[in-house]
Amino acid sequence: MNITMSKAGGAQPRPGMARASANGTQAPPSAAPTPQPPADRRSPAAERRSARAAKRARHAAVYQASALAATFGIVALAVGATALRITRHLDAGDPLPLGELAGTLVLMAGSAVAMEMYARWAHRVLWHDAAWGWALHASHHAPREGAFEANDLFALANALPAMGLCLYGFLRPDALGGALFGAGLGVTLFGISYMFVHDGLVHRRFPVGPIADVPVLRRIAAAHKLHHSDKYGGVPFGMFLGPQELEAVGAGLDLEALLAAQSAKRGAKDADPLADP
Known part of the structure; x- marks a missing residue:
């Protein structure tokens, strides 16, 4: 008979054999558990979505670091240059040239507003209607494949006249120099604002925090x-x-x-x- 003896001397069925019930019938052996796939296994589609999300996060981090570094660097340089330009020609006890400072601020605000008009014209005529401009700007109307796009070259091109105005205005110690310096600051202010609203808020190339609200x-x-x-x-x-x-x-x-x-x-x-x- 297919039994084994326990230490107490009683007969015990071997593992896997049917057990007798109280009424003498044989109960079927228990079925082996069905193997289950790992709980954390994801579908290929989910893995692709996760990979794309991770890639977008890396690109956003790269662009955000570049944008913030450029912003803080430019703002620090502008503040320092403004203070130095106003004070470097003053002797001890001389009053601050408030009229020149006011002119600088007025030109800064005026050039920032004028840049909106220029941007509207350049965006339509140079970037969309002109073949050479669209060759670069088309990258902005297509899905982005990296942290940067060819259209970003326009931002660098717009920075050149701002740098020229600021440099010439800084070196020229008169009211005209102050006005040109202010105009360069206004172009710079517009560019920074445009980057945070257009690149950050609209196209989500980097997080903008409370600006979005x-x-x-x-x-x-x-x-x-x-x-x-x-x-x-x-x-x-x-x-x-x-x-x-x-x-x-x-x-x-x-x-x-x-x-x-x-x-x-x-x-x-x-x-x-x-x-x-």
Whole structure:
């Protein structure tokens, strides 16, 4: 008989053989457990999504580091150069040239506003209509494949006249020098603001923190989204006055609808942070 003896002398069935029930019938042997796949195994599609997300995060980190380093460096240089330009020609006890300082600040504000008008014209005529400009700018209207794009060369090109104005104005110790220095600072201020709103807030090339919650900036960002839709022939081509451009071509309702949709999406995401973006 297929039994073994226990230490107590009783008969014990061998492992795997059927056991007798109380009424003498044989119970079927227990089935072996079914192997289960590892709980943390992901599908190929999920792995690809994770890889793309990690790649985007690396690109954003590289661009953010570059943007912040350039911003802090330029701001520190501008503040230091402004203070040095005002004080280096003063003798001990001389009053500050407040009139020259005021002129510098006025030209700085004026050139920043003028840059919006120039950017609107250059964006349409040079970057979209001109073949050579579109050869670079097309990279901005296509999916980005790295931390940078060919369109970034325009930012470097716009920095050259700002540097020239600042340098010449710094070296010239008179009111004209102060005005030119202020104009260069205004171009620089516009460029930094454009980078944070356009690259950070609109295209999410790097996180912008609380800037994303400022209503007027969210409106500007939504207007630029309509530029990329090509629904109104590319309008708006400007940045900070983009909403006004849309209203001028009768697209104000579309802008409001886009803002409402974005607000609803943000509300749903706040209600369920784990939901897909």
